[in-house]
Amino acid sequence: MSSTTQYTRNILVIVVAGFILIILPHFIGDYYIHMATMILLYGYLGLAWNILGGYAGQFSFGHAAFFGVGAFTSTLLQLNIGVNPWIGMFLAGIAGMLLGLFIGALCFRYGLRGPYFALAMLALAEMLRLLAVQWMTVKYPLGINIPINTDSFWNFQFDKKAPYYYIMLFMTAAALYLTHIIEVKRIGSYFKAIRENEAAAESLGINLFKYKLLAMAISSFLTAMGGTFYAQYYLIVDEEAAFGVNGSIEILLGPIIGGAGTVFGPVLGAGVLECLSEVTRDVFEGYGGVHLMVYGVILVITIIFLPEGILGGLQLIFRKLKKRGRRH
Amino acid sequence: MSFLKADEINVQYEDMHVLQEVTMEIDQQKIVTIVGANGAGKTTFLKTIAGILRPTSGEIRFLGDRIDHLYPHKIVEKGLVRIPEGRKIFPSLSVLENLELGSYLPKPKAKRPESLEKVFFLFPVLKERSKQLAGTLSGGEQQMLAIGRGIMSLPRLLMLDEPSLGLAPVLVREIFRSVREINKQGTTILLVEQNVFTALDLAHDGYVLENGRIVLKGKSKDLLHNEHIKEAFLGI
Numbered sequence: 001m002s003s004t005t006q007y008t009r010n011i012l013v014i015v016v017a018g019f020i021l022i023i024l025p026h027f028i029g030d031y032y033i034h035m036a037t038m039i040l041l042y043g044y045l046g047l048a049w050n051i052l053g054g055y056a057g058q059f060s061f062g063h064a065a066f067f068g069v070g071a072f073t074s075t076l077l078q079l080n081i082g083v084n085p086w087i088g089m090f091l092a093g094i095a096g097m098l099l100g101l102f103i104g105a106l107c108f109r110y111g112l113r114g115p116y117f118a119l120a121m122l123a124l125a126e127m128l129r130l131l132a133v134q135w136m137t138v139k140y141p142l143g144i145n146i147p148i149n150t151d152s153f154w155n156f157q158f159d160k161k162a163p164y165y166y167i168m169l170f171m172t173a174a175a176l177y178l179t180h181i182i183e184v185k186r187i188g189s190y191f192k193a194i195r196e197n198e199a200a201a202e203s204l205g206i207n208l209f210k211y212k213l214l215a216m217a218i219s220s221f222l223t224a225m226g227g228t229f230y231a232q233y234y235l236i237v238d239e240e241a242a243f244g245v246n247g248s249i250e251i252l253l254g255p256i257i258g259g260a261g262t263v264f265g266p267v268l269g270a271g272v273l274e275c276l277s278e279v280t281r282d283v284f285e286g287y288g289g290v291h292l293m294v295y296g297v298i299l300v301i302t303i304i305f306l307p308e309g310i311l312g313g314l315q316l317i318f319r320k321l322k323k324r325g326r327r328h
Numbered sequence: 329m330s331f332l333k334a335d336e337i338n339v340q341y342e343d344m345h346v347l348q349e350v351t352m353e354i355d356q357q358k359i360v361t362i363v364g365a366n367g368a369g370k371t372t373f374l375k376t377i378a379g380i381l382r383p384t385s386g387e388i389r390f391l392g393d394r395i396d397h398l399y400p401h402k403i404v405e406k407g408l409v410r411i412p413e414g415r416k417i418f419p420s421l422s423v424l425e426n427l428e429l430g431s432y433l434p435k436p437k438a439k440r441p442e443s444l445e446k447v448f449f450l451f452p453v454l455k456e457r458s459k460q461l462a463g464t465l466s467g468g469e470q471q472m473l474a475i476g477r478g479i480m481s482l483p484r485l486l487m488l489d490e491p492s493l494g495l496a497p498v499l500v501r502e503i504f505r506s507v508r509e510i511n512k513q514g515t516t517i518l519l520v521e522q523n524v525f526t527a528l529d530l531a532h533d534g535y536v537l538e539n540g541r542i543v544l545k546g547k548s549k550d551l552l553h554n555e556h557i558k559e560a561f562l563g564i
Binding site: 186189190193203 | 378380399400401403404405409410411412416417418419420421425428429430432433461474477481
């Protein structure tokens with residue numbers, strides 16, 4: 001297939017998929033709109049994680065740190081000095097990025113790699129969680145409630161679920177586009193080189209420190225903006241939802257299951273996980289905890305048989321088929 | 329003014345002296361080899377030139393400019409390119425992507441098509457396999473890829489760290505033939521080898537490193553017949 005026909009085909013797929021996703025809320029109920037919004041949110045967070053973890057190979061186990069800082073920044077700014085949540089979202093991104101640059105500079109300057117970096121990130125999120133626990137016990141023992149406002153775009157509050165869905169759809173599309181840009185540009189090649197082999201990347205003249213920090217900055221900025229969305233969606237922020245280990249794991253499971261270091265993997269993974277968790281919950285209703293066990297078993301099986309994630313596994317199979325075809 | 333000159337450099341890991349008072353001069357367009365046993369400090373020397381390790385004292389000059397305080401990526405920009413030991417390629421990128429990664433700096437990028445042609449002329453097998461994942465190449469092909477990727481950066485000095493490591497003799501000859509070819513086209517080569525006799529046979533000048541010190545230096549033809557070398561590396 002020539003590259004132009006492939007290009008037209010890709011454009012066509014995107015237009016059709018976009019059209020379906022845009023009209024979708026008119027045909028499904030609130031429950032499914034909520035589910036779709038959650039898929040998009042975790043797809044978006046997975047995309048953000050994927051830039052640092054999937055492309056640059058710096059496996060973060062504590063992205064809840066950025067998520068939580070985002071949720072807290074916009075919420076506290078709104079409550080205390082009346083900053084509009086949209087502006088708050090941008091400032092949240094900045095706050096997340098500053099935190100990312102700080103921890104990144106520390107970790108990368110001293111060459112923390114692999115599991116050590118992952119654990120440093122986990123510790124960061126836990127530190128922030130404990131700080132929040134102590135501080136909120138005194139000031140906001142029931143969590144921080146965002147006061148209900150009138151339904152308007154400017155207020156980032158809506159009576160219906162669909163507007164939240166559209167906001168998240170837009171954010172996910174933007175993150176996908178950004179990932180695509182990174183994938184095809186020099187910066188993406190640099191990230192991949194660092195992931196594959198740091199020593200070789202360094203010998204090619206890639207500034208390891210600079211590019212790792214860059215991946216960290218983009219990733220933490222996007223993740224923190226996701227935190228603001230979460231706060232505006234639920235209109236409540238508490239330390240467990242913001243900084244909990246569960247959050248960090250949920251963020252990285254999507255890319256891992258879907259395919260880390262691919263453009264669509266994180267969104268695909270988030271979709272599969274969300275559906276899986278809903279279906280097991282439904283099927284094992286009434287047997288407390290069983291759905292989590294089944295969910296866990298399915299995750300383990302996926303990771304054993306598709307270590308590269310669903311998209312990675314498909315690419316591998318596709319490659320093998322092509323090779324076999326060439327041989328005959 | 330010499331091409332590259334290391335002047336009395338000392339390098340330490342913690343409190344262990346790895347290089348002691350190493351002085352070395354490399355002339356333009358030559359092949360210079362550093363030979364020595366395991367742990368003599370050969371790789372450390374290359375890493376120091378490349379800016380990955382810092383000398384505790386002494387200075388390194390390239391065309392008269394001091395480079396011993398520069399970051400590794402700045403040194404690559406100056407045209408000093410190191411090919412690390414052990415075929416450090418990017419396994420899940422294609423052969424072509426690996427090569428392109430060598431040529432993202434402005435100057436090499438402008439010459440990317442010519443450089444690619446040069447690499448494919450030198451190693452035709454890489455052209456055949458350009459779409460293949462680099463991790464699926466054989467050991468010898470991976471070494472060719474690593475060298476090719478170095479050439480893509482338009483090196484003025486190409487530093488090769490043990491290119492013959494773990495390769496069958498026929499492939500070693502192939503690699504050494506390509507090194508000679510690269511040199512003929514005008515690139516200065518600094519070759520680190522355990523394969524003492526093959527390396528001395530190829531090079532113009534040679535240095536022998538033992539326990540972090542240079543114990544012998546000279547024209548490699550003379551070194552080949554040196555009694556000390558025969559004794560140390562052949563056991564006769």
